[in-house]
Structure formats: structure tokens, C-alpha cells
Amino acid sequence: MSKSISIFDTTLRDGTQGEGISLSADDKVKIAKKLDALGVHYIEGGIPGSNSKDIEFFKRVQDLGLTSKVTAFGSTRRKGSIADQDANLLRILESGVSAATLVGKSWDFHVHTALQTTLEENLAMIYDSIAFLKRKGLEVIFDAEHFFDGFKNNPEYAVAVLSKAREAGADWLVMCDTNGGSLPHEISDIVTSLTGPLPGAPLGIHTHNDCELAVANTLSAVQAGVRHVQGTMNGYGERCGNANLCSIIPNLQLKLGYECIGDDNLRTLTNTARYISEIANVNMPVNQPYVGNAAFAHKGGIHVSAILRDSRTYEHIEPEKVGNKQRVLVSELAGQSNIVSKAQDMGLDFDPASEQSKHIIGKIKDLEHEGYQFEGADASLELLLREANGELKELFTFESFKMLVEKSAGQPVVSEAFVKVNVAGESIYTAAEGNGPVNALDNALRKALVQYFPTLKEMHLADYKVRVLDDKDATAAKVRVLIESKNFENAWNTVGVSSNVIEASWEALVDSMRYALLGQISPEQVHESAARQGLVNH
């Protein structure tokens, strides 16, 4: 039996049914290009005519010269009507695609309850619609909605639906677990039972994640003989999402030896998944299998020391095969091996046996005890390590800040910050307003520094998190602030801890700017160098 699997991506159609997912026509074009580069066989673009975004997408996608086949989605013709005159089917033709996905009912309960028609008319609707599009020269993928629930309730009818679709010429017969309620052994049993009534049929699978089993159900179907797999990137989709292609593809290709998108394309999977999460504007869960930022991250001290000996000890695949990479986190549970490996990553000469190293490891552990958490604050950790190594030159020093929040009844709240820092021996005192106290502090500090270090213009704060550490003391409890900063190329994370949320934020802000300035030269040095060269630079 062939070991090639046809990969059908429905991120642009079923994926957009997910809560919080909304894609413009432009977003859809970007994602389609990226999916094409990944090498999926089908890209389901949307429902032609359902809205202006999909109409625009189908128009624009024709000029992209994609290798993947773009498909348009629609239902079988309405009951009691004629396929040739069905508005939905005509819209599929007008969209200019060469392949269509048609969805039809295969659960008798749904035929009665949702369609409110007879079992015979439903079969005719399926036959007519597929035959019509086939006559027009399209490839037709038939999605049998609720196939597994239908099979459990009335196996003869569910099989009759697939047979009818096959008879009409459908190129793929896709069994959908629409409600996501089936289990892997059920999928396996049902698919296997089809070899009798439907010998050699081109079967496909489409699952949902309501039992956290969509990936397993897909594998189960493939192992039972299915050769066409539908899913979405990052598992986007209605309710709990669709089957996640970012897990299915590596499982099929690396673990079971099926051919999906080739090894070279597989190495772009992480980048593709993250790109699409950016376009969809959805935070990717840090622990997402294969492609998540923590998928190959190690925290426990014992794990880390074993990983450093041989990465197979705690990694099921080489992360590079899916374009991801190993990361070593630092935490209170970790031994010193994490810190050593971190220092080595940074290119520091860091001998774990030296007194200096022991001192800094002790200091990091003390800070963690106070509530600092460096696993989410690589940049703050790097500053500590470079400082301990004597290679950090501070380009500014803190003198003072004041932060004032003021509100009167019926008036908007006002936040102002006053910041005094010293750069190259010069004391700078400046003030700024902001949308909230931390924003005001950020604005004031930036204002003070940017005249000396214009590169700070390029950075901005991308994420801000507050965690109350010990709520026993309620409003007097300690809080930890984590800040993510970005410029055009990089992102870095810093941390601050205090019982005062403003002070904790200030600490993380200052670290963020200190990190941005690593490797920059000081205004003093600029002056000195100019003086040496006989230039006047004032």
C-alpha cells in the first residue's frame, strides 16, 4: 500500500471558525503562500460568495501561481432543487478553483433533524452535486459530515452515503468526526470495516479535538488505510479546534514513515506555524508540540545534565527536523548545570568549579527565592552573568523616579512619571505622561536616554505580565513583572520583583533598556574617540 499521504489544509476555512480567529483577504493570501511553500497538497480557501473577504481571496489567489491546489468549500444542493441552478454550487464554479470540497450529511439523525428531509433525497443531493461539479471538470473532495456518529447510529446509511459519492465520481471520500467525540479504537474499527463494502476507495479523514484526540484519531485512520488527511495549522477551528497538522505531519513522517511534505519542507514547519500564529494574531501556546517555544525546553536539573551528555536522553526527536531548537531554562528546581549551559550559549568563559561561578549561582538561587523567575527572563539572566563576569559596562545609572497617578470624580485618570538618570556624568531629569503608570515610566526613561542612544527608538515593549506571588498578604504581597521587548530583529525578556508593582515594573524596564544597549558604546567614549581624532563632536 502507498505510503504517500495527501495533506489538506483548512486553516483558511474551518480554522476561521475558531473563537478569536478572524482573517482578512490579505491575511489569507499571506497564509496561502506560506502553506504552498510548506508543500501541503490542498489549501481550502473559504466559502465563495459567503462574504467579501472570500470573494477577494479567490480572485487574488489565481495570480499567485501556487503549486498547492486551492479548493472552495460548499454544501450539497438544497433539498428539492436542481444542482445546475444551485446558487452555492454556481459560486464554487465562479470562484475559478480547480478543486471543490462538498460537504454532505451522513448521519441519519442529522438528515431528519437539521436538513429535515428524507434519507433518499439526501443521497440524491449528494449524487447530483458531485456529478454536476465533475461534469464541469473539477476535482471533488466529498466531506461526509458526522460520518462516525452516523456509522454508529446507522452503519448501512453511512456507507450508502460514501458509495453514492463514489458513484458520482468523488475523488476523495472524507470521513468527518464533526463533533469530535470519537475515540481512536472506534475510528480504527469503522475504517477497517469499510474494506468490505468500499474496496480500494480513496478515503480521507477530518477530525476535531473535543476529546483531545484529534491527532490520535487521524493517525488511527491512516494506520487503517486512509490516505488523505484534513486539518489546520496550530489546530485552529471551532470549539476545541481541528486536527493539528503541525503535530500530524511530523508524527506521520518522522514516526510512521509516511511521505507527506518531504524532509526539507518539514524543517520549515516551526517557522510556518509561528508565522501563521502571528498573522492570525493568536498567541501560540508555549507548550505546543513540535513547534512551540517550550517543545524542546528543559527545566529540571537532572534532565539538563543528562541532555548535555546526550540529547536523546530527554528528546524524542532532533528539534532541527521540524525547525525548532533545544532550550535550557533556569529555575529553582534546576541545578547549576542549567546556568552553566546558558553561560556557554552566551559565549562566556564560565568555569562551574570557580569561586566566582559558585557565587553567581548562589546569587541567582537567592533571587529566585525572592520571587525572580529567570526562565521567562533570559535577558535579565544574561545581564547578571555578564555583570558577574566583569564584562558589563553600565551606560546609564539610576538616580530617582517619582510616579504620580491622580483621579478626580468624573475626570479621566492621569499618570505622570519623573525620572532622573545619569549618562556620561550628566544628570538628566525628565517627565512624561502615559496611558497608565508603567507606560508613563517607560516614556520618561526612554525620553531621557534616547538622545544619547538613538537605537532605543527601534525598540518597543511587546508584552507585559504581572504575577502576584503570595496573595496571603493581599495588596502588600510581592509581585513579579515580566516584560518582553522587541526591535526589528530580536525579542528579549526581563524581570522585576517587589512588593510595589511600580518598582517591579521599573526594574524590568531598566533591564530591558540595559539589554538593548549591550555592546553599544557610551556617549563618553564617543566624545573621547572624537577628541583623540581631533574632531569636535559637540
Next chain:
Amino acid sequence: MSKSISIFDTTLRDGTQGEGISLSADDKVKIAKKLDALGVHYIEGGIPGSNSKDIEFFKRVQDLGLTSKVTAFGSTRRKGSIADQDANLLRILESGVSAATLVGKSWDFHVHTALQTTLEENLAMIYDSIAFLKRKGLEVIFDAEHFFDGFKNNPEYAVAVLSKAREAGADWLVMCDTNGGSLPHEISDIVTSLTGPLPGAPLGIHTHNDCELAVANTLSAVQAGVRHVQGTMNGYGERCGNANLCSIIPNLQLKLGYECIGDDNLRTLTNTARYISEIANVNMPVNQPYVGNAAFAHKGGIHVSAILRDSRTYEHIEPEKVGNKQRVLVSELAGQSNIVSKAQDMGLDFDPASEQSKHIIGKIKDLEHEGYQFEGADASLELLLREANGELKELFTFESFKMLVEKSAGQPVVSEAFVKVNVAGESIYTAAEGNGPVNALDNALRKALVQYFPTLKEMHLADYKVRVLDDKDATAAKVRVLIESKNFENAWNTVGVSSNVIEASWEALVDSMRYALLGQISPEQVHESAARQGLVNH
């Protein structure tokens, strides 16, 4: 064969290996109580002696009177040493638990590479350690690390490890898929093959989610005869997480007919999962199976009209069975019934058809759209409803506040608040310092009010949480503050939302005091009543 499954929760141990998960001793105590109420059989609390939080937790948990067995985790004795003198094993004894989880190697590669000892010595380490704890009267759960990778590489040795553990008296032999790289059919085949060498052995399963298959792998093991399941709430854990008990328990109980925690406890699953995500301060993915906010949410128009005819059309179970609920994202019907039932709970005369009711329902929906969340803030919701019903008399009104945070290099940070409120026509302007800005505001507001309302002395703030709602705008993003307040008898929760963390805190603080004063009479009324009775009361 028994259909009872022993559920072992390791949220407090393996769960804390997850990136971004950090729990204080206090957090751990809260989660342990909640897990006990859910009815899990084992709660793995941590590693005694590894850090001060775990030491404190094991001390405090002994006084809670939990029904679940609390277990302490540790490795088998060190190579070439004696179990009776092994520091880790002694710490488990000192922790006061009645059950221990001991982890040992079962992959020959790991014995050589990570432990750097012989296969024989590893077997002796396992035997000695288990036997030692059994002699001391503990129940021992043996976690065979990397069992499946070990079995694939050297089945005889992997089986020998389980046999040795059984011989030493282990109560459960738990097969771990530590690297998360195994597939369901492999798990099934391997577990089934053990019936020969280990007839009737008490087997357990512990999986990780690196292939997005942890839940499927667990089901596969149970279907092959395993009766002990290890996992974490919400699937927290290292890399891609541990097997998610929030999906496993309903799958086993509702789909496969196993007995785990009983039907009544299962109805508290959603609440438990969300509570734990709040304590861990991790946003629960909206699409999390069974317990996520979108798990039973319907967006598509066709789906919605079918759902309204019969919810089985697009729901694999009744959401109430896991304590979740159906949401129709386009409909206004969902929220209204909750508000009506809440008002009725409060004894308010609340006719959902009245204009007034429609107005307040609309207002609550608007507030939720702005980021308010009344699920965790009953007291704020009650104030809104009583206000709409015209039965709320305000005992004080807000005039203004100022909040100043000041810090100079080398000096401690200082927080001061200045609050002006009006009580019984009298304007009170007062100031207070605090340990942080919110504490200062709390102190100042309390100082202003307590002279008129001495019952405020009895209340205090018990919990303070900050959640950044939209991290795209970084420090200018909106934040939601939730405050829990307590007096001798009651606890109540209030909420504030603003892009300014100080303003959001102030809002929640003010609501907290307004709620505390419900049903109190005003100073004016005291005066009037005294005057009526001819008493002078000044």
C-alpha cells in the same frame, strides 16, 4: 476486570516543570484542597527538601485532613550507596507522607549515559529503595522512567526493572513515556505483552504530550489493562506538558465507562480546572477540550440553528456533565439566563422581560466586552444588580485620589495615597502610606471610612490578582484586577478594569468596601434616629 481507575495528580510536582509555572507553598496548599475536593486518589506534592516551598507545603498539608493520599517524589538511592542512609529517601520519610513516588531508570541507554552505572547496580538501587520505604510502612508507587523507550531498545531489561520493583513490594508499577515520543499502538502492544512476564501486576501509565498524543496514549494503556493513571490538571508539565487529566477523566468516565471520580465530582471539573489556572496564573487556552470557554461554543450560523433544534447535533456530550456550558457566540440568549438566575438567587424581583432588566443585561454585556469578568466577582455583579433595582444606597461618594510612588537610588521605595471621599455630606481628605501603591490606597480609604463605619475594621483584603488582558499593547494594555475580601464570616470578590493598574485596583477596592457596607445604616441616619429619640449623640 475492574473498571475502577486510580487517578494520580502530579500538577504540584511534574506540572511545575512547565515553562512559566511557578507555585508558592500557599498556591500548592490551595490547589491540594481543590484536587482533594475533585476526588483524585493521589496528590503528588513535590520533592521534599529540594526547596523551601516544598518543605513548607509538606508541613502544612498534614493539617488539612485531606481524603486524597499526598505523595512525596524522589529518585532511587544513589549508586554505590545504602538506602537507609540516602539523603533523598530520608527526606521522603521526614516529610510525613504515607505514600511515596520513587523514580528509577528502565532504559539501559539511560543507565549507562545518565546514571553511568551498571544494569545490575540500577536493579539493586530500585530494589533497595523500594524495600526500604516499604519497611518503613509507606505505600510505594514506582515510576519506571523511559519505560517505553527502554522496552523498544531492550525489552528484557525493561521488564526486569518492573519485576524487581514488584519483588521489592511496590504497590503500583508505573510505565512512563518520559520523552513523550511513543504512539498509541506502541503503548497498546507493549502493555499487552506484559501479561506474560508480569501476570496481574498493578500497572500504571504516565505520558507526556510531545506528539500531541498523551491523552490517547493513556487511553490506550487503560484499554490494555492499566488501572492507575498519572497526569496533571490542564496538562501542565515540562516541554509540551504531561497527560491532561481534564481530558482523560471525562474520556474514561463518560466515553469508556470507567469509574474515576464519580459523576458528581466530574461536574466540578471545569470549575477546578479554571481555579487552578487562576492560581497558576496561566491563561487557559479558550479551546481547551471539555473545560475551555470555547469547548461548547458555537459560531457558525448553520451549527447554531441545528443546536437550537437539538444540541446533540454539534455537541459530543452534555457540557453540564463536566460543569461547562453551551455558548452561542452570536446569540444574546446565553448570558441573560445567568443574570436572571443570579438576581433570583439574591432575592431580587427581576423580570427578564422588563425594560429595566434589558437595560442592566445590556450594561453587563458591555462591561464584559470591556474586559470585566463577573464569574470571579460576584460582589461587583451584586452591586450592579442592586443598583439597577434601585435598592442600593451609597454610604460614601468618591471625590478624588492621588497616588505617589517615589524612589531614589539606595533608598527604599515609598508609596503614599491621598484620598478624598464624602460621607453624609462631609468631605474627608486623608493620606496614608503603604507597602506598595494599592496597599497605600487601601489604607487611606479605610482610614477615611472607618470612623463612620467601624465594621470595616473587621474586613481585610485576602487576595489580589492582576491580569493583563491584551498584551499586544504592552504597558498601555488593559488590566483586570480581582480582589477578594474577607471578614469573620464571609468572603466576597470584586473587579476593576482599566489601562491603568492603579485605577483598576481602586475600582475593585471601592466595590469591596461598598459591598461590606451593604445593609449598614448611614451616619446621617444614626444622627436622625438619635434626634428623633431626643438623644444627643455627638
